[in-house]
Amino acid sequence: MLLNPSLLKLYKTQLLLTLVSVIMYWCFAYDLIRTEYIKLIVFYSILFVLFYQLVNLLKHQPKLLEYLAFGCRAVFILAIPNLSQDFYRFIWDGRLILEGINPYLFTVDHFITGNNLPVTKALELRAGMGDLNASHYTNYPPINQLCFTVAALFSSKSILGAVVTMRLLIIAADFGTLYFGKKLLEKLKLPSYHIFWYNLNPFIIIELTGNLHFEGVMIFFLVWSLYLLYVGKWQWAAVVLALSISVKLIPLIFLPLFFQWFLKHNSSTSPKTDKEIANFKLLKETSVFTRIMRLSSFYGIVIITTLLLFAPFYSSEFINNYSKTVALWFQNFEFNASIYYIARAIGYWLTGYNEIAIIGKITPVVVILVTLIITFFKQNKTMVQLITALLFVLSFYYFSTTTVHPWYVATLLILSVFTRYKFPLVWSFVIILSYLAYVNLNKADKSENLWVIALEYVIVYGVFIWEVFIKKAPKKLEA
Structure with a gap:
């Protein structure tokens, strides 16, 4: 039977x-x-x-x-994403590279308005991605572009074929995260099933597998890097972290936070294998000068590897176009924000205008200052403390930024798996409210519904404040 x-x-x-x-x-x-x-x-x-x-x-x-x-x-294998249009641009970029064209140098509309159709189903892809995506230069880093190119290689004519290929890559990355996430949880003596708060979460399944957002690939490399760092393979950890940055730039914000790990970390765990014992013993006995050199080497490997990955696309136009596109996220785009919307309202009250250009320039400076404060003044010597620092810095960034798309929360969710904090898990549920932000889309009022956004953030901030400032912390994890 x-x-x-x-x-x-x-x-x-x-x-x-x-x-x-x-x-x-x-x-x-x-x-x-x-x-x-x-x-x-x-x-x-x-x-x-x-x-x-x-x-x-x-x-x-x-x-x-x-x-x-x-x-x-x-x-989801044969499903066309129904909550996001971004995959059309992914397919466009991949097919453009396959044609030998640098995707960072031209907007989609550059080709379409010139009646030049460089890829198969160009008009269909342009219609699918929409005006906003088509009018700007691509902002996807090189490993992300490699994934798009693989999809084009296996399916240069079919949109569904390209979707299936990209989906398989994202699913593979999710199971890589499952593998290394479980191993890291076991090393930290945390329940290994906690990884399923990420891997089985409908938010992750729908936003990454369903809607084809490559945060899943970035997260795979990030978790792998943290695991390698914990077991003492810091050189490879640096290489893999560079791969994570080369999928999505967001891990760049984490770089200062590794300072205490290299300069002050002494393992309080019980390493099991002979190799782990040797690595931890070496780490404990190294001098301050050696630790500084190791930290510098770690940063050097990350930066050099990242630059090498961008090198095939390098040109003066690339630098100009890419920097402009990245700046748009701070100074032009607005979606599902919290603190920024309060600052915007104050700006309207004081000047009568939307001060996003000014606020967008101030926000990165504030985020950098908070990151440096957490780097030097918060205990980040153990892996759990380090990951908690990563979680807090990224949370502050998302709380203060002008744009928070639903899939951004995926990185917070995976980091929370290794900590005692559950507010990202709650956010992964209420983030669905962000899709209601434009509930007035077919009416005269085209703006976001701020009541819906307020409900989302009241819940998220409520849990955050409870966990961070009110709830009594359990015994510290020192791993």
């Missing part, structure tokens, strides 16, 4: 929850339009409740959770 009746009876609740989850994911992937707001919220809420129950019920059955994580992702 294929199924043992006793096993069916034993796991009947889990099987029922799994079946309902798969059905709901299918509905989400193939029977949902972004503007169907009630349907969107209901489907997502049900999936989140089912996910929470399944992780708690199967936390001692990690293999079953792994199969479930894969099965839920497999549902």
Whole structure:
């Protein structure tokens, strides 16, 4: 018999929850339009409740959770993303590279307005990505572009074929995160099932696998890098961190935070293998000068590797175009912000104008100052302390920035897995409200619904304040 009746009876609740989850994911992937707001919220809420129950019920059955994580992702294989248009630009960039054209040098509209169609289905891709994406230079770093090129290589004519290829890459990255995340949790003597708060989370499955956001690939390299750093392979950790930066630039903000790890870290764990014992002993006995040199070498490897990865695309035009595109995120774009919207309202009250250009220049300076304060004045000597510092710095950045797309929260979520903080898990649930921000889109008022955004952030800030400032911390983790 294929199924043992006793096993069916034993796991009947889990099987029922799994079946309902798969059905709901299918509905989400193939029977949902972004503007169907009630349907969107209901489907997502049900999936989140089912996910929470399944992780708690199967936390001692990690293999079953792994199969479930894969099965839920497999549902999306043939689905065209329905909550994001970005994948059309991914396909465009990949096919452009395959044609030998540097994607950083030209906007999509540069070709279209000149009646030049350099890639297959150019007009369809242009229509799909929309005016905003088509009018700006690409901002995706080189390893991200490599993923786009792989998709073009395997499917240079079919949009669905390119989607499937990119989806498989993202799924592979998610399982790489699962592998190294579990290993790191075990090293830190934390429950290994905590990794499923990330890997089985419907937010991750929908935003990364479903909507093809490459934060998943960036996160894979980040977690791998942290694992390598913990086991003493800091040179390789630096290389892998550069790969993470070359998928998405956001890990650049973390670089100062490694200062205490290299200068003050002494392991209080019990290394198991002979190699780990040797690495930790060497780390403990090294002089301050050696530690400074090691830190400098770590930064040097990260920077040089990153520059080498960008080198194939280098030109003076590239520097100009790329810097302009990155600046847009601070000085032009607004979406789902919190502190920035308060600052914007104050600016309107004082001057009568939207002061995003000024606020957008101030925000990075404030973020850098906060990062330096956490770097030098907060205990970051252990791996748990280091990851907690990464979590706080990135949280402050997202709290203060002008634009917070839903998939940005994925990085906070994976970092929280290794800490005692759960506010990113809560945010991964309420972030669905950001899709309601433009609920007035078909009405005269085209602006975001600030009441919806306020509800999202009241919940997130409420949990954040409770966990950070009110809730009594458990015994410190020193690993």
